[in-house]
Amino acid sequence: MHIVKVNLGDRSYDIEIGTSLGQAGEQLRGLDLGKKIALVTNPTVKKLYGQRVVDALKAAGFLVMSIEIPDGEQHKTLDWANSIYTALLINGFDRKSALVALGGGVIGDLTGFGAATYMRGIPFIQIPTTLLAMVDSSVGGKTGVNHPMGKNMIGAFYQPMKVLMDLSVLKTLPKEELLAGLAEVIKYGVIADEALFAYLDKNRESILALDPDALTHIIRRSCEIKADVVSKDERESGLRAILNFGHTVGHAVENAENYTMRHGYAVAIGMVYASRLAYRTGLCDASVPERVERLIKAYGLPVNLAALSRKPSVTELMDTMQIDKKAEGGKVKFILPKKIGEVVITKEWEEGALREVLEK
Ligand SMILES: NC(=O)c1ccc[n+]([C@@H]2O[C@H](COP(=O)([O-])OP(=O)(O)OC[C@H]3O[C@@H](n4cnc5c(N)ncnc54)[C@H](O)[C@@H]3O)[C@@H](O)[C@H]2O)c1
Ligand SMILES: [Zn+2]
Secondary structure, X not given: OEEEXXXXXXXXXXXEEOOOHHHHHHHHHOOOOOOEEEEEEXXXXXXXXXXXXXXXXHHOOOEEEEXXXXXXXXHOEHHHHHHHHHHHHHOOXXXXXXXXXXXXXXXXXXXXXXXXXXXXXXXXEEEEOXXXXXXXXXXXXXXXXXXOOEEEEEEEEOOOOEEEEOHHHHHHOOHHHHHHHHHHHHHHHHHHOHXXXXXXXXXXXXXXXXXXXXXXXXXXXXXXXXXXXXXXXXXXOOHHHHHHOOHHHHHHHHHHXXXXXXXXXXXXXXXXXXXXXXXXXXXXXXXXXXXXXXXHHHOOOOOOHHHOOOOOOHHHHHHHXXXXXOOEOOEXXXXXXXXXXXXXXXXXXXXXXXXXXXXX
């Protein structure tokens, strides 16, 4: 088992990579928790892993209640957060009672928000079951729900007390979900670690075959990089923005597809265009966009706008980017690579260059 520490003063916590679901009870026993735990999950994950976690928690002496949220992003809402509050109130949960999220990013974000707000904050534990949740959403403390007018518009920064990852759960994850998570792993390579990028290139077959050592390596490095960034800038006043590499164009792509394309796929496309913009801006040499595109393609992820169900106009994409919530002082900040393993946050890019890159 590998432990990655997230250093945030008295809110520091461990990410345990390579534990087993059956040990969840023992791992939580060491924390300062009351007796009551509510396990929040969805029917898909519950059927596969719910009982194992419930049994483990009960064996460790906890009183366990399950809360089921229907599967899907459309249920990451205040209404479903409210259903969590109601279940907790009916069952007499107090400030020491804990919420455990068992699922992907949707369950993690919703449960975390519930934990942040129920009685002004109760203990929260994440057991992520998608690759995306393992490398991204379960680390860093962003929790929240969607509003009809925008994704993730209601939320709180709220850190879990622990994150437990049993990598064997990835065996049941649909391939597209795995790839969506891998796009974020590739992102970590580009923004912070050329060796990770090279590892992803060299070990593609073992990664896609879910070899435990290969998975452990890429998940550990991803968590270390995100934990490092978050511990330096928890609330995104600066550095944390580098995690948005590929996300500016990515969001415009998701928007153009009415959010039917997986986030990771849109980010994959966004990373290729951002890398090209970096080259076009003179920040990096031509090998950077080439390598980024080649690796993304090798994993079977989309690399350009041709992957969309319809061709959006460049103006439409640019319009969406301007209203992107990261727009500050009138000009969008781009995260652009200087080389594989290093990016800059910059407003120094030309609109014409972006247009050209998107048109090509
Ligand atoms: N908080 C953050 O910092 C952060 C970062 C990135 C993304 N997010 C959020 O994460 C969400 C996306 O998360 P996601 O990609 O995990 O999607 P998801 O939670 O919808 O899970 C994807 C699908 O996989 C299923 N599933 C989960 N684990 C499984 C398993 N082990 N085997 C089989 N099926 C399984 C789920 O039921 C679901 O149908 C979005 O809402 C996004 O906004 C949050
Ligand atoms: Zn992302």
